[in-house]
Every structure is written in structure tokens, then in C-alpha cells.
Amino acid sequence: MxxxxxxxxxxxxxxxxxxxxxxxxxxxxxxxxxxxTDNKRFFTEAIRGQTIDSLPQAVARICGTCSIAHTMCCIEAIERALGVKVSEQAMALKKLTMYGMMIRDHALHVYLFSLPDVFGKDSVLNFDKKESKYLFDSLEIKRAGNKL
Incomplete structure (x- = not known):
């Protein structure tokens, strides 16, 4: 064996x-x-006892990359806890916000995390002038996601 x-x-x-x-x-x-293996950051303890209207802003600080996801999750939890019926328009806006975040985050992930492997580099910081063009592309895609 x-x-x-x-x-x-x-x-x-x-x-x-x-x-x-x-x-x-x-x-x-x-x-x-x-x-x-991330260290605990004690967000649960930090928001315990806070007013309900302060929670979305507080949880947005959990992660800079996916602050929208944390905020939207918090808002949905509050809506469910209070029995709020969300209008179709509000739901459509929430979905657009999440789709924009996904476009932005996937673009950054592909370009910043994966593309260096394609070029055999450790980091985008090691890109030459020609390869750096892709960084500008990633920022344009990120911008499109942000605008959505």
C-alpha cells in the first residue's frame, strides 16, 4: 500500500x-x-447590542473585497427577522448590485490571482510593459461591475 x-x-x-x-x-x-487560518476578528461580538440600522455599515467592514455581499446578506437577515416584504423593484436592484459585485470580483480574481500563473510570474507586479496591458483591462472590467 x-x-x-x-x-x-x-x-x-x-x-x-x-x-x-x-x-x-x-x-x-x-x-x-x-x-x-485567518485570525478571528470578533465581528459578532462587535455588533452585538448595536442598533439594527447600524449593522449593514458595520458588516461591510468585514472584507474590503466583498463588502457588498456582507452588506446585502445583513440586510436580507434584517428583512427576514422583521418580516419585511421586499418589492420586485427592490429585489431587482439587489440582484443588479450583486451581479455588479460578481463581475468586479471575478475580474480582479482572474487578472490579479490567475493571470500571473498564465505568464509564469509570481505577481502582477512582475509583469512587463506588454503584460501590464491586462491590468488596465482588469480595471476597466472592475469599473463596469462597479457601475452596474
């Missing part, structure tokens, strides 16, 4: 910090463990 243990610490190119452990026995994956 051949066993291979794979352990990757501090996985790069993910938002946050993570470790990955994989156990392979006779060519079959037996166990996979993904550990999120």
Missing part, C-alpha cells in the same frame, strides 16, 4: 489564508482537509 500525504501551508492566491492537507492511498484520495 502506497500512501502520499500532501500538505500545503499558506495557500497563495486566495482571499484570506488557508492550509490544505490531502491523503492519497493507492492512488485514491482518502481525506481532504481545508483549514481557514
Amino acid at each position: 502506497k500512501t502520499v500525504d500532501i500538505s500545503i501551508q499558506n495557500i497563495s492566491k486566495v482571499e484570506g489564508h488557508a492550509d490544505l492537507d490531502v491523503k492519497v492511498v493507492n492512488g485514491k484520495v482518502e481525506k481532504v482537509k481545508l483549514a481557514l
Whole structure:
């Protein structure tokens, strides 16, 4: 029986910090463990006891990249807790906001995290002048997502 243990610490190119452990026995994956290793930031404790109208702004600070997602989730939780019926127009605006965030975030992920691998670089900071064109493309796509 051949066993291979794979352990990757501090996985790069993910938002946050993570470790990955994989156990392979006779060519079959037996166990996979993904550990999120970010330090606790105690947002739950920070917002406990706060007024309901202050919560969306507070949770927007959880993550700079996906502040919209945290805000929208908080607003939906408040609406459900209070039994608020959301109009079709409000729901459409919320969806557009989330779609814009997805466009923005996916563009940044592809260009900033994945594209360096395509060019065999560690970072976009190592791009030459020709490759840097893609950074400007990513910012244009990000801008489109923000405008949506």
C-alpha cells in the first residue's frame, strides 16, 4: 500500500489564508482537509447590542473585497427577522448590485490571482510593459461591475 500525504501551508492566491492537507492511498484520495487560518476578528461580538440600522455599515467592514455581499446578506437577515416584504423593484436592484459585485470580483480574481500563473510570474507586479496591458483591462472590467 502506497500512501502520499500532501500538505500545503499558506495557500497563495486566495482571499484570506488557508492550509490544505490531502491523503492519497493507492492512488485514491482518502481525506481532504481545508483549514481557514485567518485570525478571528470578533465581528459578532462587535455588533452585538448595536442598533439594527447600524449593522449593514458595520458588516461591510468585514472584507474590503466583498463588502457588498456582507452588506446585502445583513440586510436580507434584517428583512427576514422583521418580516419585511421586499418589492420586485427592490429585489431587482439587489440582484443588479450583486451581479455588479460578481463581475468586479471575478475580474480582479482572474487578472490579479490567475493571470500571473498564465505568464509564469509570481505577481502582477512582475509583469512587463506588454503584460501590464491586462491590468488596465482588469480595471476597466472592475469599473463596469462597479457601475452596474
